[in-house]
Amino acid sequence: xxxxxxxxxxxxxxxxxxxxxxxxxxxxxxxxxxxxxxxxxxxxxxxxxxxxxxxxxxxxxxxxxxxxxxxxxxxxxxxxxxxxxxxxxxxxxxxxxxxxxxxxxxxxxxxxxxxxxxxxx
Amino acid sequence: xxxxxxxxxxxxxxxxxxxxxxxxxxxxxxxxxxxxxxxxxxxxxxxxxxxxxxxxxxxxxxxxxxxxxxxxxxxxxxxxxxxxxxxxxxxxxxxxxxxxxxxxxxxxxxxxxxxxxxxxxxxxxxxxxxxxxxxxxxxxxxxxxxxxxxxxxxxxxxxxxxxxxxxxxxxxxxxxxxxxxxxxxxx
Numbered sequence: 642x643x644x645x646x647x648x649x650x651x652x653x654x655x656x657x658x659x660x661x662x663x664x665x666x667x668x669x670x671x672x673x674x675x676x677x678x679x680x681x682x683x684x685x686x687x688x689x690x691x692x693x694x695x696x697x698x699x700x701x702x703x704x705x706x707x708x709x710x711x712x713x714x715x716x717x718x719x720x721x722x723x724x725x726x727x728x729x730x731x732x733x734x735x736x737x738x739x740x741x742x743x744x745x746x747x748x749x750x751x752x753x754x755x756x757x758x759x760x761x762x
Numbered sequence: 763x764x765x766x767x768x769x770x771x772x773x774x775x776x777x778x779x780x781x782x783x784x785x786x787x788x789x790x791x792x793x794x795x796x797x798x799x800x801x802x803x804x805x806x807x808x809x810x811x812x813x814x815x816x817x818x819x820x821x822x823x824x825x826x827x828x829x830x831x832x833x834x835x836x837x838x839x840x841x842x843x844x845x846x847x848x849x850x851x852x853x854x855x856x857x858x859x860x861x862x863x864x865x866x867x868x869x870x871x872x873x874x875x876x877x878x879x880x881x882x883x884x885x886x887x888x889x890x891x892x893x894x895x896x897x898x899x900x901x902x903x904x905x906x907x908x909x910x911x912x913x914x915x916x917x918x919x920x921x922x923x924x925x926x927x928x929x930x931x932x933x934x935x936x937x938x939x940x941x942x943x944x945x946x947x948x949x
Contacts, residue, residue, distance in 0.1 A: 662852065662856065665856045665859055665860065666859075668859055668860070669855075669859035672859060672862075673859070673865070674864075674865070677867065677896065677898070677910045678865055678867060678912055680896050680910075681855055681893060681894060681895075681896060681910075681912045682855065682859050684896075685851070685852065685855055685891075685892075685893030685894065686852045686855055686856050686859075686893060688848070688852075688891060688893075689848055689849065689852040689893075705800075706800030706801055707800060709796065709797030709798070709800050710797060710798065710800060712797065713794060713797045713798065719891060722890075722891075723886075723887050723890040723891060726890060726896050727886075727890060727896065727897045727898075730896045730897070730898040730910060731897075731898050731899055734898045734899065734910075743864075743865065743866060743867050744866070744867055744868055744869060745866050745867070745868045745914050745915065745916065745917070745920065746868045746869065746870065746914075746917065746920050747868070747869045748869055748870055748871040748908065749869045749871065749898065749899055749908040
């Protein structure tokens with residue numbers, strides 16, 4: 642097999658694995674009991690999934706001009722998923738939408754009242 | 763962080779623009795521009811720099827003082843360990859999703875050793891990218907991160923997670939050691 646054939650097989654494996662991770666993320670959103678657990682399922686396996694799909698696309702196209710866009714997609718996906726999951730998690734915690742029965746330890750709620758106003762940086 | 767403010771003669775303020783154009787930001791934005799076009803030609807390079815300068819002028823940000831050095835070997839160790847962590851944790855979270863079992867979670871407080879905002883941001887981002895933990899609250903005054911961790915069964919597991927998070931911070935501090943204070947004042 643030539644190297645292009647090998648690259649095609651690797652690319653197919655990467656894309657399939659990435660798609661599988663995205664599927665697991667979707668199943669997780671349906672199955673998880675509360676919002677914060679859903680955030681884990683929805684945002685995280687899918688980051689690795691995106692990286693794998695992009696690697697697969699890059700290996701299949703084998704075109705230098707596409708690599709820049711692919712790297713950009715991965716970096717922006719990482720940057721935005723961090724901020725999005727943090728903001729949604731924080732908002733739900735502050736709104737009291739937390740299933741305390743699912744928490745083994747909660748070191749944030751047991752913290753003494755803070756002087757900082759809520760929303761302080 | 764709020765932008766540096768410039769006071770007008772009538773007392774009102776506006777974001778200061780005179781130092782908004784920072785070379786690292788311009789270089790980064792130009793790279794993004796070239797990546798989007800997928801090509802490098804002199805015309806694209808000039809256009810990219812122009813667009814980058816325009817973006818910096820329209821959306822001014824306070825200057826970022828990068829007062830640290832980079833140790834290449836420690837950086838490679840950091841990135842390598844991070845990739846291993848992401849893959850391992852992705853598999854773990856996937857198995858939690860696929861098992862039909864009640865999950866038990868925890869909210870863990872991690873007191874960071876470093877007092878720099880930049881380090882705190884980096885630790886928080888890396889911990890967020892590793893599946894299984896989300897930052898729900900960050901307290902800048904005490905450098906404490908509150909993380910929601912999935913699939914934690916007992917106090918022992920909580921302690922293990924805390925140690926892992928602190929170990930990540932140590933790896934970061936080794937990769938980006940702070941410059942000596944004398945140099946920091948000079949810059």
